[in-house]
Each structure stands twice: as structure tokens, then as C-alpha cells.
Amino acid sequence: MYTFSSKLKTFSFVLMILGVIGIGIGFMAAPKTIEDVEKILAADSHHGHDASHSENVATHATEAHAADKHVSVDSVKVAETHAVDSTHADVETVVDSAVSHEEAHAPAVVDAHADNHNSDAKADAHAHDDHKAHLEHVLHQLQNKPWAALYVACIFFMLISVGVLAFYAIQYAAQAGWSPILFRVMEGITAYLLPGSIIFFVLLVLAGMHFNHLFVWMNPDVINPEHVDFDKLIYNKKGWLNVVRFLVTAAIFLAVWNWVRFKFRKNSIAQDSAEDNAPYKKNFKLAAFFLVFFIVSESIMSWDWIMSVDPHWYSTLFGWYVFASFFVSGITVIAMITLYLKSKGYLEQVNTSHIHDLAKFMFGISIFWTYLWFSQFMLIWYSNIPEEVTYFVTRIEHYKLPFFGMLAMNFIFPLLILINTDFKRLTWIVVMAGIVILCGHYIDFFNMIMPATVGDQWFIGIPEIGALMFFLGLFIFVVFTALTKAPLVPKGNPLIEESKHFHY
Numbered sequence: 001m002y003t004f005s006s007k008l009k010t011f012s013f014v015l016m017i018l019g020v021i022g023i024g025i026g027f028m029a030a031p032k033t034i035e036d037v038e039k040i041l042a043a044d045s046h047h048g049h050d051a052s053h054s055e056n057v058a059t060h061a062t063e064a065h066a067a068d069k070h071v072s073v074d075s076v077k078v079a080e081t082h083a084v085d086s087t088h089a090d091v092e093t094v095v096d097s098a099v100s101h102e103e104a105h106a107p108a109v110v111d112a113h114a115d116n117h118n119s120d121a122k123a124d125a126h127a128h129d130d131h132k133a134h135l136e137h138v139l140h141q142l143q144n145k146p147w148a149a150l151y152v153a154c155i156f157f158m159l160i161s162v163g164v165l166a167f168y169a170i171q172y173a174a175q176a177g178w179s180p181i182l183f184r185v186m187e188g189i190t191a192y193l194l195p196g197s198i199i200f201f202v203l204l205v206l207a208g209m210h211f212n213h214l215f216v217w218m219n220p221d222v223i224n225p226e227h228v229d230f231d232k233l234i235y236n237k238k239g240w241l242n243v244v245r246f247l248v249t250a251a252i253f254l255a256v257w258n259w260v261r262f263k264f265r266k267n268s269i270a271q272d273s274a275e276d277n278a279p280y281k282k283n284f285k286l287a288a289f290f291l292v293f294f295i296v297s298e299s300i301m302s303w304d305w306i307m308s309v310d311p312h313w314y315s316t317l318f319g320w321y322v323f324a325s326f327f328v329s330g331i332t333v334i335a336m337i338t339l340y341l342k343s344k345g346y347l348e349q350v351n352t353s354h355i356h357d358l359a360k361f362m363f364g365i366s367i368f369w370t371y372l373w374f375s376q377f378m379l380i381w382y383s384n385i386p387e388e389v390t391y392f393v394t395r396i397e398h399y400k401l402p403f404f405g406m407l408a409m410n411f412i413f414p415l416l417i418l419i420n421t422d423f424k425r426l427t428w429i430v431v432m433a434g435i436v437i438l439c440g441h442y443i444d445f446f447n448m449i450m451p452a453t454v455g456d457q458w459f460i461g462i463p464e465i466g467a468l469m470f471f472l473g474l475f476i477f478v479v480f481t482a483l484t485k486a487p488l489v490p491k492g493n494p495l496i497e498e499s500k501h502f503h504y
Helices: 006-029 034-043 045-088 091-173 180-190 193-208 232-236 243-273 278-305 318-343 352-383 386-398 400-418 427-457 462-483 496-500
Strands: none
Touching: 006 091, 006 462, 034 091, 091 180, 091 193, 091 243, 091 278, 091 318, 091 427, 091 462, 180 243, 180 318, 180 352, 180 462, 180 496, 193 243, 193 462, 243 278, 278 318, 318 352, 318 427, 352 386, 352 400, 352 427, 386 400, 386 427, 400 427
């Protein structure tokens, strides 16, 4: 039986405590009013372009005012020239003509000045309204920042457990002989699914109750044809993008995933003391059901929970893309926890061939992820349809470092390191590659969520670090606690002996 190390347990608690503090600071530091936003923008040189924009608007209005005055002056000069040209007449005629001319044109000059003042007032009002709308938009983005940081970390760690659950089901459905020695590690990781999904569902409910602006389509004004914020495209999608359907679907998916995980674990434990293979066969059938359900539910959840933060954009590859990201992350976590346990004297039957196979999956799914990323990016970028290409333009312009950095971490690094067969058997290589892959795919989720929720107001600050620390600490605590609940070797599994002697 595995014993949870006191040092590791303390480490997990420290992470959670620091994480909660960081999350709290993030929410408290978020601006509450437009005046707070103005102070932040004035103090932050990164957003100096906002002040320049306001100055440009004011300058433009001033120039327009000066141009109008110039026109009025020209009108007066024309009147004076006309009076001078009349000097061929006698003095009285000239005087009468000038007086008559001045009287005739005075109302026009007054009207011109009145129009100038009106146009100036309208220009100033328009500039003021634009500036106020911009500040309100930035206010929503900065208020979203701690929510988005919490959301990214929450969904990332929860989907790691979902990815491991899918990998576990694949092993059962395929009746794989190499992997049963790792089943209890997988079961321990999937234990996080329950607390992770509860926290995640609470976040979805809070979004539906308008505690934040993560999902702009949840704003009732955007589907109100009489409101200034009416959005016809979102209105046409309201049959799918509505809060009730969104939350009901999420509840069903999370409930089924947790139920399947519970049954997998129950049958696995029962097999240890069973006289026949009935529990194993139940898991085999359950795996077949779950994989079919998972294919459908995973695609829908990726549309709902991630893609819908950009309700104007869609990609037919998105479900597969998200799956590849959290699937390789889940396999990487299996490898890293297995190596940790082995370093502590557990899982003695796990050999370099098992680690090699896990590293092969890490390498193969990384290449698969890259294929999906390139297919999605290339087709959208080449077609250059504004509604589609905006998604990548925003990320390249405002998220250049995480966008291209994530590509290097998720493709170039695994390609160069894990393509070598011998390297897949070296513990330090696999751990190093695993850390880079996990960081890279966390940034991948960051890139998917942040641009639509916080725009160009992003930066890695206290709320982002705090949310990551909290969920990492919770993940460690839940997973390693679950590992203490049952023997690390599923001795009753009919394929366990084959797995123990797996070599090639």
C-alpha cells in the first residue's frame, strides 16, 4: 500500500493556501468603476496607446473646429472683396451697398458659427461616448481577468483527469496486456474528476448568473433586437447558445463521466478478490459504452466550454484539437506520477518498456496535436475569411509570445527530444519533456480562453499564478490520497502477469 508522504501533503496544502490568497488578491485588485480603469490605464505604460487615442480624437475635433472657422473667415473676406470692387459707384452707393451686403450676409455668418458650435458639441459628445464605451469595455476585461485565470486552471486540471479516464477506457476496450500494472495510477488520477467537476460546474453556474462576462452570449441584451448591444449572429444561435441548455448539458456530461469513473474503480477493486473475471468483463463493456459517449460529449463540451467564449467563430476541427491537448497532458501525468512512485520504491514491476510506451504516446499525440493545429490554422489563414481569421489575428497580435511559445513547447521540443528511442527510456528525459508538455498545453488553454475574455489586457500576474497553484495543490492532494486507498498493483486483473513481464 502506498503511504502519502507528509512532505508532499504539506506541499499540496501550501500550494492551495497560497493559491487561495492569490485568487483573493486578484478579485480584490480588479477595478470596480470606470474611474479605477482610468487610473490603471494612466499608470500603466503598456496601455499608453489608449491615452494617445483620446488625444488623437481631441486633436481631430480641434482641427475640424479650426477648419470651420477658416471657412467663416473666407466668407467675410469674400464680402469685403465684393465691397471693394464696388468703388466705381459713388460713395453713397458704396456705403449703401456695403451696409446692405453686411446685413444680407450677417445671418449667414451667424448661422455658420452656430453650425460650428453644434458640430463641435456633437464631435465632443461623440468622442466622449466612444471613450466611455472603451473604458467600460476595458472594465469588463479587467474584471474578467481573475475569473478567466480561475477558469483556465480549473478546466485544465479537470480535463487532465478526463483524458486519463479516456486512456484507461481505451486500455480496457483494447484488452491491452502492457498497461494493467499502471491501472491504479490511472484510477488515482481520475479521482480528481469529482472535486474538479464540482468546482467547474459552480463556475459555469456563476457565469450563467452573470457574475462575470466570460461568455458574452449569456448577456440577454445581445439577443434583444431593440437593444443597442443586439447581435444578430448570436441571436441566430440562441437555440444552442442559451444558459438552460448549456448548464443541463454540462450537468449530464459531468454526471455520466463521474458515474463511469465510479463504476470503473468499483469493478477494479472487486476484481482483486473475485473468483472469476466478471468485474473485468463489466469494465470491458463499460469502456465500450463510455468511449462512444465520450466521443460525442467531448466534442460538445469543447464547443460549449471553450469555443463559445468566441461566439462569432467556429472550427469543425476544434473538438479534436481540444481532445489532443488534454489527452496528451493526461498521458504525461500518468508517466510522471509513475516515475515518482517508482523512485519511492513502489511499482517495482514497472520497467523501462512501460515508460518507453508512455513516452511513445506522449510523442505520438504531440505530433497528432500539431497536425490538428496546423490543419486548423492553415485552412483558416489561407481562406482569409474575416469572420474566421480574426481568431488567429487577435492571438498573433496580442499574444505573440504565448502563441508561438506554446507551439515550440508542444511540437518542436517533444519532436527533438522524444523521437529518439533510447531517450524514451531515460527517466530525467521523460520528466523534463513532461514538464515542458504540461506547461505548453496549459498555455494552449490560456490562448484559447484569454483573448476572448480579457483581450489585450492580459499579463501573467497574481491571479493567474494563484489559480494555477491552488488547482495544482488540490490535484496533488486528491490524486495521492486516492492512491493510498487500494494496493498499487491490481493483482486480480487477468492480464496482470503479462503486464509485469512486459519487455521488448
